[in-house]
């Protein structure tokens with residue numbers, strides 16, 4: 185089984201792992217931010233959309249919403265959840281769209297799936313190319329210097345006769361621009377326990393490095409990682425919501 189099993193062979197367990205996530209609050213918060221910073225347009229793409237929970241909410245808000253993801257099993261579930269939307273198997277580090285968009289989102293720290301700084305920069309260039317002037321890109325991030333390797337989120341739930349325990353946590357060695365997301369899934373059925381361990385390589389940056397990379401091409405705003413209140417980032421928290429606005433008069437970027 186791959187080191188990404190949760191998004192491939194075990195994709196049917198993904199929504200179970202995320203059952204405590206308030207997708208509506210997240211989507212509504214980004215909708216409010218888009219109302220503040222955006223251009224009133226309603227075309228939307230979600231990067232690393234997974235099983236499509238945010239796409240569902242954006243469609244219900246009246247957006248023409250679509251999603252992309254690297255893993256087809258996740259998109260198969262998304263398509264059932266959102267029959268109106270179009271989904272494509274693409275890598276967010278290098279994606280294209282048919283028509284420029286008003287809003288691009290990337291939730292649940294999935295922007296870190298750009299594996300390395302060069303891929304992150306390529307992703308930002310793809311986003312820039314894919315947005316209309318005045319278009320907005322929203323994502324959430326963790327500052328590598330604020331990661332506590334000891335912290336894990338643990339969540340248990342039951343499905344029919346099976347008991348599940350999910351754990352997830354960041355790991356950063358303290359050097360360089362790579363971090364890992366460590367995930368484990370434990371399934372107990374009729375006294376038998378199976379355990380899967382995933383380790384996902386991801387890009388790591390400090391917020392200072394992030395702003396330096398993004399600011400030349402976007403107007404950048406950081407908010408506290410709180411989907412219920414819109415508060416400017418306090419310059420201390422290790423998690424943040426990032427809003428990038430493409431300038432109204434920007435010419436399309438060429439590749440490279």
Ligand SMILES: C[S@@+](CC[C@H](N)C(=O)[O-])C[C@H]1O[C@@H](n2cnc3c(N)ncnc32)[C@H](O)[C@@H]1O
Pocket residue numbers: 191202231232233234235236237252253254255258274275276277290291292294297298
């Ligand atoms: C943590 S899940 C988030 C899914 C969804 N956004 C949510 O909030 O539930 C990360 C998703 O990113 C996808 N992914 C990982 N690497 C990717 C890449 N390079 N390009 C596009 N999608 C990627 C995975 O397949 C997975 O569906």
